[in-house]
Amino acid sequence: MEWRGGKEQDPYFVSILLLKTMRQYRHVLYVAAITLVVTLGGLLFGYDTAVISGAEQAIEVYLIDSLGLGSFAHGLTVSSALIGCIVGGIISGFFSNRIGRKNTLLLAAVLFVLSALGSAYPEFLFFNVGEPTFGVLIMLNLYRILGGIGIGLASATAPTYIGEIAPAHIRGRLVSWYQFAIIFGQLVVYIVNWSIANGRSFEWIVDRGWRYMLASGAIPALLFFLLLFLVPETPRFLVSRKDDQRAFNILEKINGSREKAKEILEDIQLSLRQKEATGHLFSYGKTVVIVGILLSVFQQFVGINVALYYAPRIFESLGAGKNASMLQTVVMGLVNVVFTIVAIQTVDRWGRKPLLISGSVGMAVGMFGVATLAHYNIFGLWTLFFIVFYTASFMMSWGPITWVLLSEIFPNKIRGQAMAIAVAAQWAANFFISSTYPSMIEFSGAFTYGFYGVMSVLSAIFVLKMVPETKGKTLEELEKLWIK
Structure with a gap:
């Protein structure tokens, strides 16, 4: 059967053109894929800070009221993750500079997983499930603080990672997706909390529903952890560790040009040398x-x-x-x-x-x-x-x-x-x-x-x-x- 359309209508021609376009912009797709993975840290930021909103009333009944504690203990339990956020923010620079941006994000992902599972079952190893005690309340808050440390690490390191990996002309757009991920994470957890509680009695939520809400965060956290193994370390950190060849290879993949990669690598090397004496x-x-x-x-x-x-x-x-x-x-x-x-x-x-x-x-x-x-x-x-x-x-x-x-x-x-x-x-x-x-x-x-x-x-x-x-x-x- 003979094709009667013009060249631009030829399926073979269109497929070749599409392949050429993908090759031309594959560096942009590569950067976008990396950014998508790293912004999961923002999603977990929003998820972990907002998940308590659906569980706090049940926790108040299950632990605070049953222990005869007041609003101060309730408020502290709801906001305990913020304490961890401050700590995580403070120590993020140390980890980011010592073990790298990528490994710091991996550490944050591990903390997210441990916090989600631990806060869902704070009785693990030490206490009996269904027996609210002051020790259980302390463990719940410690796990929430642990998650807060993960948020603090991710909130400092993820934007830094994206900023260091992104080409200058699209850097603002890519880093902005981090804020979108935070808001989207909050939206996701509101839907998750609603779906867990929908059609259930408040007694069921007090008994086990709040645990499912808190545990649900382990799913995106585990996904974040696994996907991070597919992304590279940032070129700026690699140059600071004298690994110039790996940095050049990543810069070439990011920018799609050996000449541009060489130019940026030289600028990075110069910037690090200028303040090497003090820093x-x-x-x-x-x-x-x-x-x-x-x-x-x-x-x-x-x-x-x-x-x-x-x-x-x-x-x-x-x-x-x-x-x-x-x-x-x-x-x-x-x-x-x-x-x-x-x-x-x-x-x-x-x-x-x-x-x-x-x-x-x-x-x-x-x-x-x-x-x-x-x-x-x-x-x-x-x-x-x-x-x-x-x-x-x-x-x-x-x-x-x-x-x-x-x-x-x-x-x-x-x-x-x-x-x-x-x-x-x-x-x-x-x-x-x-x-x-x-x-x-x-x-x-x-x-x-x-x-x-x-x-x-x-x-x-x-x-x-x-x-x-x-x-x-x-x-x-x-x-x-x-x-x-």
Whole structure:
């Protein structure tokens, strides 16, 4: 049978063209595949921090109430993972520099698995299942802290890994996927928790349902662990260990060009030699470290985790019923996903600073709007509008872009140390803002949301005055900013 179509319609021609296109862009596909694996660390970040939301009421009945303990013990149990997050952030630099980015992520994956299984059955080895004791409560919290350490390690190392592996022209987009993975992980665990509890009695959830919820995290954690064996170590770390040949091979696969790989390798070698004599945290001055810390602190001080952790409670306090507040929370969650994708699509075109400043302005408008409504006791649709506007502004700016900048701004020689300090500061700020919200809102809703609005304004001024634009520059080119 004779083919009568034009050449462009010939199936053979189309298949050859497709193969050529795949060869031309296989380095991009390779980087995308690596990024997909590493962003599972972000998914586990979101999964592990949010999984407790479905289990905490059952744990309160099973352990806290049965032991005669109060709200302090309950609050500590719910937030104990944050303690581990701070510890994990602090020690991430040590492990990242000593054993490498990839091995640090493997360690985080192991901690995720142990935490999920251990917190689901804290009686393992030492206690009897079904007999709540103070020792069981301690073990539960220790396993949750262990998972928090994994989150701290992953939250510092995964963006660093992606930033070091990604070509300059798509680095912002790839690192932004880390924030998307966090939000997606939270969404996944909400669905998992709901599916476990759906149609079951609360007594069943108290008896065993909460265990299934906590144990479910072992599945994505094990997948993360196994897939990490398929990704390489970052070229920057390999050069720091004098393994230049392996670094060159990976750079060639990432960039699709021997010439480009050689050029980047020489830049990395030069950057590491320049500070080889010292290499201490302030080798490039204090400004770069301060900028990193303030990026992390402002990301939390604008109040985003209050909006995420306490969303149903916020909507209820502003006049919505329980069913309406849950629906409004779902709406906010969908907005978060959509506007994170907006950031991913625009960060390498518009730049980091314009997105951060516009996001700060949007957050300020949202929070000042909520504060004004709270002052005049006006609740309803406008409250939902301003909170959604606020979270949308955050998700298209400070949510993903902070991770992008933290992965970019620190010079090669101090990246592990500086990232560790910045991430530890982020978790400490998260803990402070989250823990002070209940007392602040009891004092005054208008003051509370007004405070977050003021922080949003200050964050815009900080970005305008202190944060450099990093779009399209290699990590070694950015290093020269701080040398000057």
